[in-house]
Amino acid sequence: MSTLEAENPFLSDAKPDRQAAHGIDKIDVEAVNRKDGRELYAGRKKIYAKRARGVFRNIKWLVMVATTAVYYLLPWLRWDRGPGLPDQAVLMDIGQGRILFFNLAIWPQELYLVTGFLVLSALALFLFTAIAGRVWCGYLCWQTVWTDLMIAVERFWQGDRNARILLDKQPWTASKIWKKSMTHASWLVIAAATGGAFILYFRDAPTLAQEFVTGQAPLPSYLFFALLTGFTYLLGGIAREQVCIYMCPWPRIQGAMFDADSLLVTYRDFRGEPRGPHRKSQGWEGRGDCIDCNACVAVCPMGIDIRDGAQLECIQCALCIDACNEIMTKINRPQNLIAYDTFRSLESEKKGGGLKMRILRPRTLLYSGLILFVGAIVGYALLSKTVLELNVIAERNPLYVQLSDGSIRNAYSVKILNKQYQEHTFALSIEGIEGARLTILGDETSERPLVKVVPDDLREIKAYVTVPKDALAKIPGDKAHLDFIATDVADGNRTTRASNFRKPAQ
Amino acid sequence: MAGHKEIDEATGVETTGHVWDGDLRELNKPLPKWWLYTFYVCIVWAIGYWVLYPTWPTANGYTKGMLGYSQRATVTEEVKAGKAAQSGLRDRLQKTALADVRKNPELLQFAVAGGKAAFADNCAPCHGRGAQGGNGYPNLNDDDWIWGGQVDAIQQTIQHGIRWQGAADTRESAMPRFGLDEILEPAQIGDVADYVLSLSGGKADAAAVERGKATYAEQCSACHGEDGKGNAELGAPNLTDAIWLYGSDRATVMESIRTGRGGAMPAWAGRLDPVTIKSLAVYVHSLGGGK
Numbered sequence: 001m002s003t004l005e006a007e008n009p010f011l012s013d014a015k016p017d018r019q020a021a022h023g024i025d026k027i028d029v030e031a032v033n034r035k036d037g038r039e040l041y042a043g044r045k046k047i048y049a050k051r052a053r054g055v056f057r058n059i060k061w062l063v064m065v066a067t068t069a070v071y072y073l074l075p076w077l078r079w080d081r082g083p084g085l086p087d088q089a090v091l092m093d094i095g096q097g098r099i100l101f102f103n104l105a106i107w108p109q110e111l112y113l114v115t116g117f118l119v120l121s122a123l124a125l126f127l128f129t130a131i132a133g134r135v136w137c138g139y140l141c142w143q144t145v146w147t148d149l150m151i152a153v154e155r156f157w158q159g160d161r162n163a164r165i166l167l168d169k170q171p172w173t174a175s176k177i178w179k180k181s182m183t184h185a186s187w188l189v190i191a192a193a194t195g196g197a198f199i200l201y202f203r204d205a206p207t208l209a210q211e212f213v214t215g216q217a218p219l220p221s222y223l224f225f226a227l228l229t230g231f232t233y234l235l236g237g238i239a240r241e242q243v244c245i246y247m248c249p250w251p252r253i254q255g256a257m258f259d260a261d262s263l264l265v266t267y268r269d270f271r272g273e274p275r276g277p278h279r280k281s282q283g284w285e286g287r288g289d290c291i292d293c294n295a296c297v298a299v300c301p302m303g304i305d306i307r308d309g310a311q312l313e314c315i316q317c318a319l320c321i322d323a324c325n326e327i328m329t330k331i332n333r334p335q336n337l338i339a340y341d342t343f344r345s346l347e348s349e350k351k352g353g354g355l356k357m358r359i360l361r362p363r364t365l366l367y368s369g370l371i372l373f374v375g376a377i378v379g380y381a382l383l384s385k386t387v388l389e390l391n392v393i394a395e396r397n398p399l400y401v402q403l404s405d406g407s408i409r410n411a412y413s414v415k416i417l418n419k420q421y422q423e424h425t426f427a428l429s430i431e432g433i434e435g436a437r438l439t440i441l442g443d444e445t446s447e448r449p450l451v452k453v454v455p456d457d458l459r460e461i462k463a464y465v466t467v468p469k470d471a472l473a474k475i476p477g478d479k480a481h482l483d484f485i486a487t488d489v490a491d492g493n494r495t496t497r498a499s500n501f502r503k504p505a506q
Numbered sequence: 507m508a509g510h511k512e513i514d515e516a517t518g519v520e521t522t523g524h525v526w527d528g529d530l531r532e533l534n535k536p537l538p539k540w541w542l543y544t545f546y547v548c549i550v551w552a553i554g555y556w557v558l559y560p561t562w563p564t565a566n567g568y569t570k571g572m573l574g575y576s577q578r579a580t581v582t583e584e585v586k587a588g589k590a591a592q593s594g595l596r597d598r599l600q601k602t603a604l605a606d607v608r609k610n611p612e613l614l615q616f617a618v619a620g621g622k623a624a625f626a627d628n629c630a631p632c633h634g635r636g637a638q639g640g641n642g643y644p645n646l647n648d649d650d651w652i653w654g655g656q657v658d659a660i661q662q663t664i665q666h667g668i669r670w671q672g673a674a675d676t677r678e679s680a681m682p683r684f685g686l687d688e689i690l691e692p693a694q695i696g697d698v699a700d701y702v703l704s705l706s707g708g709k710a711d712a713a714a715v716e717r718g719k720a721t722y723a724e725q726c727s728a729c730h731g732e733d734g735k736g737n738a739e740l741g742a743p744n745l746t747d748a749i750w751l752y753g754s755d756r757a758t759v760m761e762s763i764r765t766g767r768g769g770a771m772p773a774w775a776g777r778l779d780p781v782t783i784k785s786l787a788v789y790v791h792s793l794g795g796g797k
Contacts, residue, residue, distance in 0.1 A: 035519045042536035397636030401647040404747030
């Protein structure tokens, strides 16, 4: 074996009559979505994705480490909020109905903030897709990350592509049983860790972990653990590319988000064609750079042939770029026969022109504008998020009550929402109508009735405003503006809420 | 499948062989087999569902299913559980003296909430959804009470009703039918009406008021008081305030004197349990006019 052969990762596929170029063998692999020979119901063709080496593979390793690390470790991050309060940095507190995210506490009625973040995420996704295609699918999607992880584990136990093909063809020996069962066991461990981490987001992590192993955890914890574990194993380990091709709606949507200026993983056919095996004695004139070695097909986790052009199945993970560049280096041809390129650029290059890509175009400007707009709204909502809410609902049935001394009384439901972690006492008062008197149910005597609201809670008070007969005469029409004011007794902070006082028309 | 291997020119993909309108062909986009099997599993699942749950209509009903599930039974259980969850507070409400309920915010809230629901079911048809009353049916939001606005007086009224036949302790009083029984002449009734209206600052003819005053002192003051402020013990309304059960125009006041009115309210003891009546009393008292 020559040194070249020893280094060549594709050589093990070698068949004497299927040499792509000197020292590089054509890999015996077929795209799963080839255009001919289709059945009406497609049996699944197992994809033995080969390991790629290169820039994009390294980026994918980094993204995998970063995303899984955040997912598995985030629930364990502590964040001090004060005594007696949850100290988990990120917690969806189902029991209390709160989403805690570091210093932010989101109440159910503030769920629009979450909506805002989701809208922003969606818009960012649109923008990235318009600029660089399916970066989400190729690098960041959990299906991609976990599948990549499962394939890495599979490779660890069973070897790379050829070893796995051989193993599958082998009879069930002890060695095969060991390798297969260790693969599935490892997948299950990863799946269990994934399901386990998921439930930690919904309850104090150390407590739940302890409850979980001692059998004390609430039933939904076990159910969701089982659900997430099962589906991680099934979708990441077993189903893999089937999820992207048949289950996910996003590839269909993304098709509408590319345009001629989007960077997509592209086979530069003008440079590659006509393809064919290359003899050592041959020159490169009159033929393409593609030696039809199928290295790009062999590394593809989706099992497709990028040389067929843009396809629904392509998640644009760019592993074929790495595989092809490795080959191009070996045969001393220029890099990037497969590369991130735009349709417009491709047209220009065909005619001998240079790379063409417009990042600033109506589509990207629109998405950026929307991101700024929604971002400003969410930012404003975050900054103006109050720790106290005062709501006043005027009783409408009846609108007003005639009292025996000729005065008129209105009833109100006053709701004070204390979103702080301490008990607060508020003095309730009104402004806006001369001579009007405020009483609350349970305290009919105080000038400024005091209302105590326990931490993190809502208190509803029935309030009455009475306007005496002589003051009524000064109010024209059938209503007057009225402000309710809750003054925090501790620090004097005032919160005002406008309402109306109604009376019979004069 | 005839023509199964036909290739579409534009895409190079095989067609299913189906042709519509002479030239419309369908590309063969094969359904994965596992998806097909998922459909079969769903069919099996559906059969299991038929066996376990109520599914098929029959001539006289429907198949009950092995689990014996029924939505009605579920609701019944939920109602029972809800009642059980309330029982602690209901017990406390029962044991707490009526006047003390207000002093406990938790009990007050519970009683008001329960009273509000019971009010909507039982009282709203006459008194209105918001207890705003109507012609002949008192507004319970105001501070004018014919039979007393203290919480125990309200409870007493709810329990035994007003002029309710057959209820032993019902609120009983009858204003004479001054016109119908010819106790007073129509002219006298008009004079008394003028006098009564003048008590609350209404406009009336001075001479008529003077005539009516004498008749009032003779016929009405025993119950309504010399000053016209009424008497809750007797259910005699205050005639000096701004609130009128039947209306404050002269004709309506005359009609009241002529017929004696005498509206009735059912006695609720026996129809509603004591805790509900207690809640109702607290709720009505809480509407704003309670004394």
